[in-house]
Amino acid sequence: MAKKQKKFRPKARLPRGFGDRSPADIRATDQMVAKIREVYERYGFDPVETPFFEYTDAMGKFLPDTDRPNAGVFSLQDDDDQWMSLRYDLTAPLARHVAQNVNEINMPYRTYRQGWVFRNEKPGPGRFRQFMQFDADIVGAPGVAADAEMAMMMADTMEALGIKRGDYVIRVNNRKVLDGVLEAIGVVDEGQKLTVLRAIDKLDKFGIEGVKLLLGKGRKDESGDFTEGAGLDVTVIGPLAYLFGNDWQKAFSIDIFKKYLNKIPMLTQSPLIENGLMELENVRKLVRNVGYGSDRIRIDPSCVRGLEYYTGMVYEAELTFDVTNEKGQKVQFGSVGGGGRYDGLVQRFTGQPVPATGFSIGVSRLMTALKNLGKLEDTEMPGPVVVCVMDRDQVGEYQKMVSELRAAGIRAEMYQGNPKNFGKQLQYADRRDSPAAIIQGSDERARGIIQIKDLHEGKRAAAAIADNETWKSERPGQFECDRSQLVEQVKNLTAVKNWLER
RNA sequence: GCCGCCUUAGCUCAGUUGGUUAGAGCGCUAGAAUGUGGAUCUAGAGGUCCCCUGUUCGAUUCAGGGAGGCGGUACCA
Numbered sequence: 001m002a003k004k005q006k007k008f009r010p011k012a013r014l015p016r017g018f019g020d021r022s023p024a025d026i027r028a029t030d031q032m033v034a035k036i037r038e039v040y041e042r043y044g045f046d047p048v049e050t051p052f053f054e055y056t057d058a059m060g061k062f063l064p065d066t067d068r069p070n071a072g073v074f075s076l077q078d079d080d081d082q083w084m085s086l087r088y089d090l091t092a093p094l095a096r097h098v099a100q101n102v103n104e105i106n107m108p109y110r111t112y113r114q115g116w117v118f119r120n121e122k123p124g125p126g127r128f129r130q131f132m133q134f135d136a137d138i139v140g141a142p143g144v145a146a147d148a149e150m151a152m153m154m155a156d157t158m159e160a161l162g163i164k165r166g167d168y169v170i171r172v173n174n175r176k177v178l179d180g181v182l183e184a185i186g187v188v189d190e191g192q193k194l195t196v197l198r199a200i201d202k203l204d205k206f207g208i209e210g211v212k213l214l215l216g217k218g219r220k221d222e223s224g225d226f227t228e229g230a231g232l233d234v235t236v237i238g239p240l241a242y243l244f245g246n247d248w249q250k251a252f253s254i255d256i257f258k259k260y261l262n263k264i265p266m267l268t269q270s271p272l273i274e275n276g277l278m279e280l281e282n283v284r285k286l287v288r289n290v291g292y293g294s295d296r297i298r299i300d301p302s303c304v305r306g307l308e309y310y311t312g313m314v315y316e317a318e319l320t321f322d323v324t325n326e327k328g329q330k331v332q333f334g335s336v337g338g339g340g341r342y343d344g345l346v347q348r349f350t351g352q353p354v355p356a357t358g359f360s361i362g363v364s365r366l367m368t369a370l371k372n373l374g375k376l377e378d379t380e381m382p383g384p385v386v387v388c389v390m391d392r393d394q395v396g397e398y399q400k401m402v403s404e405l406r407a408a409g410i411r412a413e414m415y416q417g418n419p420k421n422f423g424k425q426l427q428y429a430d431r432r433d434s435p436a437a438i439i440q441g442s443d444e445r446a447r448g449i450i451q452i453k454d455l456h457e458g459k460r461a462a463a464a465i466a467d468n469e470t471w472k473s474e475r476p477g478q479f480e481c482d483r484s485q486l487v488e489q490v491k492n493l494t495a496v497k498n499w500l501e502r
Numbered sequence: 503g504c505c506g507c508c509u510u511a512g513c514u515c516a517g518u519u520g521g522u523u524a525g526a527g528c529g530c531u532a533g534a535a536u537g538u539g540g541a542u543c544u545a546g547a548g549g550u551c552c553c554c555u556g557u558u559c560g561a562u563u564c565a566g567g568g569a570g571g572c573g574g575u576a577c578c579a
Contacts, residue, residue, distance in 0.1 A: 013570085061579070072578065088579070121578060122503085198577095221575045225505045228576095308579070390537075426539035434539095441537060455539065462540050472538065 017122075017129030025367075027381065029132065032161060032367060033114055036134050039157045043149065045112040045136055050093035052116065056083035059092045060348065074120050086118040090135040091342065091358060098139050098356075099349030107140025114363065126368045135339075137358030139346070144279045146357050147313040147341060148286040154317050154337065154359060155296045161370070163319070166295055171303040172283060172315045175340070176276030177257075178304060181243075184267045185236050194308075195230040200244050203302045204318070208245035212237055239264040244302040252299035254281050260301075279313060305338055314340035315359060319369055336369060337361035382495050383432030384411035389419035390441035401438055401450075401486055408487045410496060430455055435495035438486070450486060453478040456495050 014020065021029075037047075056062060061070045062083075069075035074086040087093050090113055098105060114134040123129055136153065138146045151170050158168040178197070187193050199214035206219070213219035215237045218229035232240070243260045254277050261267055280299055287297045305314040316338035339359025346354035385405055387398045398414045405412035415425045429437045439451035458477025465471045481489050490496055 016570085059579090070579065092579085119578070122576090125573080127578095219575095221505080222573095225575050388538090420536090422537050423535090423539070428539085430539040437539080439538080443537090451538090453538075458538095459540065466541060468535075468540090468542075471540070472535080475538065476540095478538080 015129075017127075019128060019130075023381075028367060028371070029363065032363060032370075033132075033134065035160045036114070036157055036361065036363075037112070039153060039160050040112040040136050043110070043136075043153050043156075045110040047113055048094075048097065048111050049113050049115065050087070050090070050097050052086055052118075053084045054087055054093055054096060056085045058096045058349075059085055059087070061085055061088070072120050074118050088119050089117050090115060090133050090360060091137070091345070094135070094137055094139075094358075095342075095345035095356070096349065098354065099346050102346075102350060102352075102354070105139070108146070109139040110136075111139070112136040126365050128364060131362065131364035134361040134363050135358060137356055139356040139358075140354060141357065142343075142355040144282045144313060145286060147279075147315070148283045150339060150357055150359050151283065151297050151315050152287055152290070152292055154315065154361075155292060157361065158317060161366070163370075167321050168317060168319055169295070170297045170315055170317050171300040172280070172297060172313065173300055173303040174276040174280050174313050175304075175310050176272050176279070176312060177301070178276075180270040180273035180276060181240075181261065181264065181267065183272070184270060185232075185240075185264060186266065187230075187232075192230055195228075196232070197304045199230055200240075200302055201304045203244060208241055211244065212241050215240060235265060246301075252280070252284055252294070254278075257299075257301070276312075283313065305340055309342045309345055310340040311343045312341035313357065314338070317359075317361070335362075336366040382411070382499050383429070383434040384413045385436045385438060385490055385496070386425065386429035386432070386434050387412065387414045387438040388422065388425045388429075388440075389415050390422070390439065392419060394440075394445070397440070398438075401440075404487050405490060408491065409500060410487075410490060411499075426453070426455075430459075435493050435499075436490055438490075440483070444480070448483050449480050450483050451478055451480050452486075452489055452493075454493050456493075 056069045056073070056075055059073070061073050061075075062068070069083050069085055073088050075083055076085075078084055094111070094113070098109065112135060114132065116130055117133050118130050120129065136150070138149070151172055154170050155168075158170075159165065182188075182193055182196060187196055196215065199211050202214060203211050206214070210219055214227065214229050215232045216229050216234065217231065218227050220226045239260075242263055246260065257277060257280075261273070284299055303314060303316050305316060316335045318335050337360055339357070341355070341357040343353060343355045346352075346356060387401045387405075389395060389398055395414065402412045402414050415428065417424060417428060419425065426437055434455055436455060437453040439453060440449075444450055453475070454477035456477070458475075461474075461476035462471060465474065465476070491500065
């Protein structure tokens, strides 16, 4: 007697940091993407798409001392043993695309794209290992006017998405100023430089006191974990904190910025800083001139951005309201998009300097924020009109009704489950939020009519009925009409009408 | 990676000072009512109490290890 072999059953589970998308998610994303695209198109950008995979060397993602790709990217070797990686952003692939097509591309090249990117990192609240970004870049435009356009387009995009003025801000800064300051105070070690920049980047998260700790000895977090600081001297930390901790909502001017910079000891004349300040001032003038106030685009010395490849202006879109998650916990949201000037990325391939500036919107993150706020538009779609199967030998006729409704632009289907239990069919239609069920049994057929059951109206009318007998005999929302009236009558139902006129 | 919390039915969660039949709400299935979705009532199905090892007469409960989830922090090119 053979023992019953236990069949291997894989556990149905998602890889960490990945998620299925519901109909509501997909529709909401589509809507968001459409709105963003509309803004970009209006600014004169054209789409171009690159694939999910790139050769790892093209993305510049090999670890320094090994022939293995960076651990933060998903990588695999193809059958030629070449390392390929899933793209971790849309900027590196664009640089590759531009380098490969420099001769065909008409510069300045205004281009946008949206798509999934992948990062092999620990996911967090609102952070996934697959997420969607929406990028726009101007390649081949060296002037700060291009950067100003980016900042303005970001602001416009926020508002196009329904985020009110005051609920977001585009923070702008210049890497040249930061680099100049760090150089002046003697931070020349690359590692220390990065630590300082990261510390400043944490301002919104930990406040100025936390940043001071990180600039100095280090900081202990709530769980008791200790983070090593940059080890700067107190004489430098003070003025730095003063510079970055200031509320920069007031109108920016070079003079004010300089005044703060002057409080930093050891800071001398620096062409780098002068140049950076001039660029900031020019951007400020450009955007103010067309009516973008400091409530929308703000010069902010604490805006640093982590990426190393930025060479000039950097910008970041931040939501200024609190975000709570589905469990009611307040969530640190941080930025929902950012970017900057990266004049060196294309040069990596061609040797020729190609100036470029661009930014990226974290669509998934932004959607999470909007969803938690209830700021997502109602994406509900009414279910299909369900044609009930009363007699199996009549499915041809039922399918014809479905076909007529579809031809009129109305979502419709014939019930595909077991038709034996009629109640089941209505229950199905109800759960799909169908506007109507169509009923034609032998009685109706003999009279050449159909029953149209307005399920939405029925639900409303039923609120007053507690007793099932009454509920059944009254048939709330139900009416009959001639078979030939099917499409016309269904079109007249409120839910259907609203949908067709949306 | 590091720190903390958590893991019991499809879902949200009780509970067992270590004891024989492990519970609730919601959901699901069926019936009351076989041609009428809701509400109501009745019944039913559904469990490796995350996994492994140990302690014990006995472990879902205790100990150690592991996995997974959540949160913080680091990293985020």
